[in-house]
Amino acid sequence: MDDNATIRNLPIYKAAMNDDWDCVEHIFDANPDKLDAKITIWWETPLHIAIGTNTSHRFVNNIVENIVFTDARKLGAKNCWGNTALHYAAKLGNTIDAKLLVSKDPGIAQVTNTEGHTALKLAAWYGRHDTLWYLLGVTKDEPGENGMSPYSGVSGADLITLSITAGFCDVALYLVKKYPDMVTQKDRNGDTALKVLASKPHVFPSGSKLHIFQNLIYSCIPVDLEKTSDHTFRSFISKLILLISPKDLYNKKLMHVQTLKLVERMCSVVIEKGSHDIAWDILGTAVSTAVKYGIHELIKVCVETYPDIVWYEDDGFYLFIAAIRYRQEKVFNLVYRMTGHKVFAATVNSNADNPLHIAGRLSPLPRLKTVSGAALQMQRELQWYKKVESLVKPIYKEALNNDQMTPRMVFTNEHKDLVDEGEAWMKDTSSSSTVVGALVVTMAFAAAFTVPGGNDSNGLPFFLDDPVFLIFIVSDAIALFASTTSVLMFLAILTSRYAEEDFYYALPKRMMIALVSLFLSLAATMIAFSAALALVLRDEIPWIAAPVTLFASVPVTLFAMLQFPLLVELVYSTYGPSIFIDV
Template identity: 50%
Template sequence: MMQRGHKGDYLEEPLQKWKEMSSRVAHKLPLFGVEGIKSIRAQKLRHAQAVKLLQGICTELRNIKPDRVLGYRVHQAVIQAVKKGNVEFVTRMIKSIPELVWNGDINDRNIFSIAILNRQEKIFNLLHGLTNVKKMKVTSADDRFGNNMLHLAAMLAPSDQLDGISGAALQMQRELQWFKEVESIVPPICKDVLNSDGKKPSEVFSQQHANLVKEGEKWMKEIATSSSFVAALIVTIMFAAAFTIPGGNNDKGAPIFLDDPLFMVFIISDSISLFSATTSVLMFLGILTSQYAENKFLTRLPTKLIIGLSTLFICIAAMMIAFCAALAILLKKSSTKVVMIPIILLACVPVTLFALLQFPLLVNIFISTYGPGIFDRNIQRWY
């Protein structure tokens, strides 16, 4: 049998395996290592260099009067920045060449109209940093098709903007939020102005979002159908559990473990689960029988979905607590009570799975409906 001549030879193979494993981990988790720090530093350096370059360009543009070709190129660059939502580039360029605010593209649309059409809220929010006179001038402008800002807000958002929102109902809600926000800043007469096709903004909105309304209705009904089935099943289980209490009753009909604190935990959690499951069923039934008009997607339907999902989460959690309490009552004086801990831990699995699968959706719906929103009117005067 071959023998190793040096003591270090015994460590060579384990060390080699450790190095290989470390390299694989570092490759899979670059953000937590030196490479991640270098990447972040490189991004900051590139941003700083881009800012310096932009400052130099703006300084040169202030010192010279752009000719027709240069002015066209600058305007096209600003339009592309608006479509991408690059606020810093847009603001610095406009401060250098103020005429960029009023210049239109080939369709006579200013930068704020383009921002509305491309759903770039950060650029659109800059509108509130203008004076009232300038804001009125910007919001009253029409494009060459007779569309005002409200007509543009009524058009369907680009697919890349809608894809970032989960669920057709939330996409419809975001479209309504855009329409309502633009409607609040344009002159009242813009609501009834006809474009070149002879349509009002509300008519354009209904036509452009007809398919999205159908998809939103289908999405909400699918969630309501599957969730109401689970809630109805829990109602049946918890109602039966309330009358088949742990340990049974004595000769007088009173529960045997009535004086046990765990019995009160069982009764309370069973009642909470039953009531919340019933509420969840009613909410989802309301969703299934609701009128799916366009304006209902703004707050009414999302609120029903929030209540339904919240009460469903509560009833599942309370059901698991009731199960654990009943198990603890039955096994408290038994020699097999050691199995209580793993069973209670397993009871946490359904609650955890529901939290991981449905809780993010619930949070998104709540923030989208009752959160601060994507629009900011507290913009300081910048132009």
């Protein structure tokens, strides 16, 4: 190609970009060969450029009509990578122009580029949902230029894994129902669809983080993939819930339902093959992947479909030990509830590490970060260790691995840095808070002897019989007692020995008491101040109480907003329901 041609064809390029057919129509009338001319160094034609904008629809319509009038085969002109204009439409999600191209040349949907990709595959690759659905309806299940059907072999496996990667579980479910052999085929990376699905926690209920209110709505949203009618009243209620439910929440639940249906269908297809090797490979790799991400829903279906899969070994770890290794409590609980498999699967690995050794090792960083703060992370690690310790055989508790270390020695060695970080966080928090608490103690103590309005000759306060004075003195006393308690608790934290076991219960409990006491002391101090100001100024400024109380609530509210999340996490982690299920 003559590179200077790109300069000569610049008007056509700009017209295609700007949807300006009128200014170049005369060029095409005089030179019909320019309709499919290569106008860029990448061999792109005006049709490629116009469709690539996803806005120049008038230009596309006119140039397509002119190309069809001269030679419809020119619609399939390729760039240097073998991409047709339909490939461009698929990448951009340009469904409007994709429909136009296919209507003029149905065979263009079967064309592959130099890498063997059809427009259908590229729509899945680039996550173009609407275009993908359209191309599914026009791309035939027949051999293309590369001799392979888009729905079989590596191409078919690519199509479904790319759809899953894009989060299009509805498309994947459709493909599995229509082309079940896709389930056992492997894509360009050597992965099956079920394994790829096992690495996408966001498409499962367990991978979605919803607030309490969202959870309530989510649980009430009806989703029926079969679209069957129900009892009239129940149908009315369902429609009412759908009407008031946020659309994104409905779409999320729909995706979850489709995903679970997809897993069930895939597992059924695998078992229908009647081959242990196929089941072992596909279900095993999926389970070993899912345990890393904590997708217990997929694991449950796989194990129920083929119970032997609990013995699938990945890097020397069976399912139960892998759940401990990756700190996936939902998977751990699932296997724990299953008959006696946990007993047999709790074996040692090649390093002679038993399950307690594994529990003694530091959590993977992503799982460690699910809990905020080094102190609470250390507490969670101890919770895991103690739970596993309660399940293993007694002989395992003092067993040595190949490094001649007991489980407790492994735990101490692996968590040295975390203990130091937890100690530093506790001390920094306590030191800062102690200063605040000490200031409140000083103010509250002084206020008790310098009451507003002063004292009479007998030393009794002038406002002794005033109800507002009672509020002042009670609030001041609460502030003094609460701040003193908080200072003592923070001092207890500062002087703690910071042993590993202290992070399990003692230190979190002290921090909770200290924070609650500090909050009470600040709130009581603000109440005492407001009451004192009202006593002194109410005769001169009768309306003073309301604004003073309002402004006094600001620092208390700020403290609550800043510290309340930490307090909630402390309480929930220490006294809340266990992350483990006992049976």
